[in-house]
Amino acid sequence: MTIDEVVLLLKASQVNGLTTLQEMILRSSWEGKTYTSIAFEAHYGGERVRKVAAHLWQLLSDFWREPINKSNFRETLSSRRLGKTHQQLIKEFNCAATAISLEFPNGLVSLNSRFYIPRPPVEELAYTEIATPGSIICIQAPQKMGKSSLILRVIAQATNQGFRTVSLDFQQGDKAVFSSLDKFLRWLCANVSRELQLEPKLNDYWDEDMGSKVSCTLYFQKYLLCAAESPVVLILNEIDWVFAYPEIAGEFLSLIRSWYEHSQMLEVWQKLRLVLVYSQEILSPLKLTKSPFNIGLLIKLPNFTKEQVEDLAQRHGLNWTDSQNTRRLMAMVGGHPYLIRLALYHLVGRGGLERNLQELLEQAATTEGIYHEYLRQYVLLLQGEPELATAFYEVITAINDVKLAPVTAYKLHSMGLINLEGDRCTPLCELYRLYFRRQLHSLENFTAPNKLGSLH
Template sequence: MTIDEVVLLLKASQATGLTTLQEIILRYSWEGKTHTNIACEAHYDEESVRKIAAHLWQLLSDFCKEPINQSNFRHTVENHRLSKAHQQLVKEFNKAATAISLEFPSSPVSLNSRFYIPRPPIEELAYAEMAKPGSLICIKAPKKMGKSSLILRLVACADNQGFRTVTLDFQKADKAVFATLDIFLRWFCTNVSQELQLEPKLNDYWDEDMGSKVSCSIYFHQYLLSVLETPFVLVLNKLDSVFEYQEIARELLTLVRSWNERSKEVEIWQKLRLVLVCSTEIIIPTKLTQLPFNIGLPIKLPPFTKEQIQDLALRHGLDWTNSKNVESLMAMVGGYPYLLRLAFYHLVGKGGLEGDLEQLLQQAPTKAGIYHEYLKQFVLVLQDEPELQNAFYEVINATNYVQLEPALACKLQSMGLINLESDRSTVACELYRLYFRQYLNKSESLNNNCVEQLF
């Protein structure tokens, strides 16, 4: 059994399910952490952790028909497979739970959702890095790959450890904020202050003679970090929005780099833990070239594997363990979380597990398909950018990879439309190839008749 199967089995078999602490103990014990470690990290009394753990080991001993304790938990359970009776128990539990908790996948996967699929060791690496003084994490993945869902869990982990947290979304900034570097950094400092429920005091620390970046650093050093008594996690989300303003992007990224470097020398800067989040490679624009921003722990969110898709199916009440359905779905949409979750939502979303996968896949690249509303927005974006449209047209009609102009390739990758390995561009999934071939024409804008077909 895997740890996810253990958790599901206990949730399904206990009348009251599992408490949050019980699940924490199981998952942390699986990672080899002691009762003392668990109590410390989860902020619970150690004696309570020991008592609850003892109860869990007894339950698992009954299931496995052999003694289980803290030391042999993972080794013993990994060698056991779910019996047919237990598989049926889990299946019925998933079916009932799905009917109650089914969520339309339009927003980040909530913390208490059953549909969040971990991607080990990504979560563990991110949690461990965030706990380090002065750390910096760069999370990069195309849209709809799970960045926001991971951020929710990073912030929750930080909150549980008593850290202060702020998530700054650059997409919410007015265009006027990007008029000058000084305006931008003052907006930046003001928003961070207010999110920390501190009175903005920019005029006390801002000095035109020293410049905006130095003033911003002084503000963080002498005011924000000095006031805070605990580590401070600052998430810079939708960083791509800043990339449209090259000078501001360059100055912001060099400022972030300097803060990270200062943490190695100045203790107060070790309080600051930075998380940068974007949909494409982080580039520092310069007059002569574009340089990749290589600093901190890079985290890329890969597509789901076959095993993870089987897990997601199971959480929707579908047992696809010995089925070709996973391969059929992957052949159309790859391992892209949003596309997969939308498929499962429609397969089970009308009260029964009677959704027709074959019909869903046949209709997928058409106007009648479940993805039409999502995909037509990209057609409209491409309509307004002929260069981008022509570039994507080349990719979807190529039999192999295509070498695109770097800026166009990065933009298509950030939209999630292509895979980009080095300078080699390929279409992200077969769904996109089939769908967009209906609407894109090379070297000419989308005409009104073509656009009208979308609606």
Template sequence: MTIEEVLLLLKATLPNALTPLQEIVLRSTWDGKTYTSIASEAHYGEERVRKVASHLWQLLGEVWKEPINKSNFRQTLERRGLNRAQQQLIREFNRTAIAISLEFPCGPVSLDSRFYIPRPPIEQLAYAEIAQPGSVICIKAPKKMGKSSLILRILAHAANLEYSTVSLDFQQADKAVFANIDKFLRWLCANITQKLGLQPKLNDYWNEEIGSKVSCSLYFQEYLLPSVKNPLVLVLNEVDWVFEYPEITDEFLSLLRFWYEQAKGVEIWQKLRLVLAYSTEIFVVLRLTLSPFHIGLPLKLPPFTKEQVQDLAQRHGLDWTNGSEVERLMAMVGGHPYLVRLALYSLMGKGGLQRDLEQLLQQAPTETGIYNEYLRQYVLALRKQPELEAAFAEVIFATSPVKLEPVVAYKLQSMGLVNLQGEYCTPTYELYRLYFRQLKARQDGNNSRMNQLEKENQQLRVLCSLDELTQLISRRNFHTHLQIEWQKAAGDCTPLSLILCDIDYFKIYNKNYGNTAGDDCLRQIANVIDNCVKRLLGYSSFSQASTVKSPVCTSDERTSVLVARYGGEEFAILAQTDAMTAISIAENIREQVKALEISCEYPGMGGLPANVLTVSLGVASIIPESETEPEILINAAEKALIQAKRKGRDRVVLK
């Protein structure tokens, strides 16, 4: 067992939830730490830690029916696996907890949420640092990587230590606040005063003659800090907003640095513990000796590991223990906390995907995917900075790492869009590469636009499998290709035709002759369809696993075509051709299937079109328009197929 499995089993077994201190004791003991070390790092008294631990060992002994103590805790449990009963207990616990607590990933993860994943040793380092006099913690990470969730826990830990806490978010400030340094510092002091429940006394300390920065420092030193009994943890979130005003940034950040240095010699300043959170690097001209980002404890939030994603999936009630689903999801979004959580939330039925990971991954880099709103924020941000937009376009279209100007590279890295390895950049996640390449292709509006989309279709195909029985393209992949062909035909003003082919009375055939015969029948008909397409259109269709290549209209104008298994006994043929050619293909398929002479005598059933297996086909053809959707073509082909069946089957109908 892992420590995570031990904790889950205890939560599922014990009548009362584990307390935060109990979890700390268990995790730290698992890592081999002493009670003295645990008490020091968690900032609890050693006697209390020992008392909590003693109670824990008693509980664990009752759960596992054998003596368990600090010295044998890990040795006893690590070598064991979860038995079936324990696995079922955890699954039931997860299902019950999820039914109650499943939450949309928006904003910080609440303190009581089961979906918060610790990232050791980040939390422990932060807790230890705020206990140090005059400390500064700098938390840097792109948006939605978990800064606010970590801050929430730092504040809760500070409250447990009976510290005073104030959290300010600069994005809540009116634009007028940033008019000048005087107005900004008065706003800062007024907000802290209000949150501490003190009477505002700014006018008693503000003096134009000595300046705003000195006035602000005096207000802290002589009023705010003496007014609180215990240390004050001051969180300044979204410091990035200040970076937009260089004339304020230089003054404000140098002031924070000054407060930090004052704590080394002035006792009252040791009560102030600063936590600064920001996403973007500061690119104003600021000397290192003035910046607070080169002091104290720097914390960079890493993405989730595979084990952490697997843990989070289990907390959502998904059985991803074999790891393949985790690998497929991380191949698209890496370990980005928000992107992973949104996927897991959607897979649990709240997003209409009902555990269909293949569909989620297929749609992920498109405008119909669950990440579209999130990705659109990046689109808007890049459009405001054409230099970054052009540089990022170079990265996503490159086949190898790209060397960019250092400042541009660092900005893209700070936004979370690229990984920086030395001087070279690559897209952070495959999601970004696929989405922005498709977006850029649409914006260009030229031939390369569709060629690139077709390449991206190849990437999507990796995430979804071919139909195992017929080795034709799956229905989901068919819809992806249809979108691409629809846009291409709309741009070229060329017809696009769809043939839907249904095996007549196949369910009765399957019932009478058995599944093995039914499977063989499906394979034979799939082969007939593929051969008809090859013969009539003059080259290999885009259907079999051995010929998976993006279909293109070459200089000799050969037709692009795709053959897919559309349903249980339905097949779809999509071709860049006119209605007459499509009807010819459909008639040929009907005749060749009949020529197979697959016997289908159904006792007691009259009115069959023949005593051999037949197919009905519906054909639809249209010249697409960019403002319409391809569902028009699908609906028309389905109506034609229904008419073919109503008219007696074994026929072709054009709609």
């Protein structure tokens, strides 16, 4: 058994479940931590921890009908497998818990959600890097892959370490902000100041003769970072929003690169930890020596594995271990986190198992299916992008993979419509191939507004 299974089994079998302290003692003891260490981390007195632990070992001994204590806890239980009775107990517990905590998969997954699935080693790599002075993390993935949920956890980790965090979304910038590099950098500095609860003092550091990049750098170095008593984690969301303005993008990205290089020489710059979050690779020409994307840690969020899908299914109260159900669902939607979660939500919400999964898969690529409203948004987007529509139509109707122009391929990939391996493109999953073939019967449907508008 794993420690997760031990904890779940006790929660399911005990009338009052487990307290937070009891669960912490179990997990920490499994890792070999001392009572002193556990008491310190839990902010409890040592005597209190020992008393709760003694009760736990007696509870475990009674449950398994043999002596279990802190020293033999892991050795005794790790070699055992869950019996059918215990599996059924956990399944019923998950079903009951899910009925209470079921969440519609829309937006980020909250920190206390039972439905967040870690994708090792992604989280640990990010947590380690954020603790490194002067570091840069680049997080790239198409839409609905879990970037925001990961960022939420990076922020929580940084906060727990006593760091200040600032999160900016470039989509929130007015159009006027992107009219010049100077306005853009002043907007950036003003927003970071306010997030750090500092009075904006741009005019004290801005010098037209020196230029906006030097002015911005001095503002960070002499004001923002000097005023910070702890490291500052600056998260720049949707940074590819700037890619639509090549003149600004090239200058800004080279500026970020220079800040990283400053951190190798100046201690004050080591306080800054940058996280760049984006969907597509930069499309404007930028020499590798000026790009921030080839330094630091690059994280590309992967699809869920079969084991992760089964884990998520179990958290929804479904027993899909070594099940055909997992393979059938993944054959339709791959390991796409959002598409998987939406299917599991509807299966549990409708109170069914295999019968409803078969029905869900049969309807998935139709207007009656659970994905129609989500995929319909793409139809509307493609209506306004004839060139992208033409290229996508070529991909979904091709027997083999298709080679597209790099800019077109990157755009379709960032929209989450295709897989991109090198310069070869395929539909994101079988669902997309079937849905768009059925809804867009010919290339005219992509480009003719009157026909597209008639699809419901």
